[in-house]
Amino acid sequence: MDQRGLRKSGRQILAAAALGAAVLAAPPSGAQTREELAEARALFQEGVALSAANNCAAALARFHAVASVRRTPQVLFNIAECEERLGRLVSALGNYRIAAAAAEGDPRAKDVTANVGARIEGLELRIPKLAIRRGQGALTATILLDGSALGAAQMSADIPVDPGPHVVSARIGDREVVRETVTLEEGDAKTVEVAITEPPTAPAAVASPRDAAPPAAGPRPPPARPSRVPGLVVLGASVASGAVGGVFLGLRAGTLSDLDALCGGDTSCPPSARPTADRGRLYTGVAEVAIGLGVVGVAAGIALLVTSSGPAPAAPRAGGAAIRRAAGEGAGRAAVVLQAPGADLAGLSVAGSF
Structure with missing residues (x-):
């Protein structure tokens, strides 16, 4: 001025x-x-x-x-x-x-x-004039000028505004999809076309607590493997029992030799041979029990080791026939028979007459 x-x-x-x-x-x-x-x-x-x-x-x-x-x-x-x-x-x-x-x-x-x-x-x-028109994708959007929503009458006519910057925005629901700043000087007349290029997104459904998925369970800890100690203990005890059985088998063999000498090479034995025969029956019984326990213990120990460390070959099977063969090898004329009828000690009997 x-x-x-x-x-x-x-x-x-x-x-x-x-x-x-x-x-x-x-x-x-x-x-x-x-x-x-x-x-x-x-x-x-x-x-x-x-x-x-x-x-x-x-x-x-x-x-x-x-x-x-x-x-x-x-x-x-x-x-x-x-x-x-x-x-x-x-x-x-x-x-x-x-x-x-x-x-x-x-x-x-x-x-x-x-x-x-x-x-x-x-x-x-x-006074500047600002015309705001709906463009592509903005037919149903809410158009705002400086934060105030515009009605149909304002959208169809030129809007008088003060000189300076003005913000034209568009909202779909609660989401702003367009925002543009327009600056006008005194006497200006501008047109802004609001176009929305991104497709409107549907509001996310709110899941009720009843529909909510249960929280995913964490991975279960792997089951603890059984300890190998019991298997090793049983296996060791079984080997020791087998060793004791072997010792008594050796004693039994010596007794059979003594008995063969006393009986004179036939099936008739003098009364003095009875203590030797009794000792032979004792050694045979102890050997049979110790070896039997050893075989059973070896099988049990191997089974315990297999269950604690994975698959393992099956335990060797040993039957009474093997014991009988081992006990019968080297028998002299005096026949010592395992599990003979009328055996009186651990299945041992001496065939002969006293």
């Missing part, structure tokens, strides 16, 4: 201040008390002074306070003028129009009527 414009604006401010003071000084209506009107006149004078000092933000606060007590055409005109100087052109245009309608036919608002028309015409040329 040049110096001439400043002088002209100053004269208008002073004229409005004088007229506003005169209006506020009018007899009070039933809605306001004298104290309220006196305070409103003081605030109006402060607003005029602040506006003349180019502190429009503070002046605007004073004028709004006055309007809450008495909304005269002069107060509305000053509010619109402050908003115009602050760049709030759209709001200023609205207040100028309200001031013009309030001043119509009011003899005390002739100054407002004389000036408000030119202000309205000037602002209509300066």
Whole structure:
């Protein structure tokens, strides 16, 4: 604004201040008390002074306070003028129009009527226009301008906006799919087409606790392998038992030799041979028991080792026939028979006569 414009604006401010003071000084209506009107006149004078000092933000606060007590055409005109100087052109245009309608036919608002028309015409040329149109994929989207949703009437016409940046966005449900910033200068006219390229996504279904899958169980720990110690102990004891059986088999063989010598090479033995025969029966019984326990223990020990360390070859099977062969080998004329009928000690009997 040049110096001439400043002088002209100053004269208008002073004229409005004088007229506003005169209006506020009018007899009070039933809605306001004298104290309220006196305070409103003081605030109006402060607003005029602040506006003349180019502190429009503070002046605007004073004028709004006055309007809450008495909304005269002069107060509305000053509010619109402050908003115009602050760049709030759209709001200023609205207040100028309200001031013009309030001043119509009011003899005390002739100054407002004389000036408000030119202000309205000037602002209509300066206010930028923004047209927002729906493009591809935006037919059902919610379109927003600076965070406010636009209706069908606003989407079909040019929207007056203040100069500066403005945000055009689109939402599908609660999700923002388009956001664009448009900057306009005074007198600009722009068109923004909102197009949505990504397909809308259906809202995720909320699973109820009843439908929720149970938490996946963690892997079970592998079962502990049985200890090999019992198998080794049983196997060792069985080998020892077999060794004892072998010792007694050796003693048995010596006894058979002695018995053969006493019996003279036939089946008739003298009474003196009975202790030797009894000893032979004892050795045979002990050997049979020890070897039998050893064989059974070896099988059990191998079975325990197999179950604790994996598959293993089957334990060798040994039958009574092998024992009988081992016991019978090298027998002399005096026949010592295992499991003979009428055996009296561990299945051992001596065939002969005493």
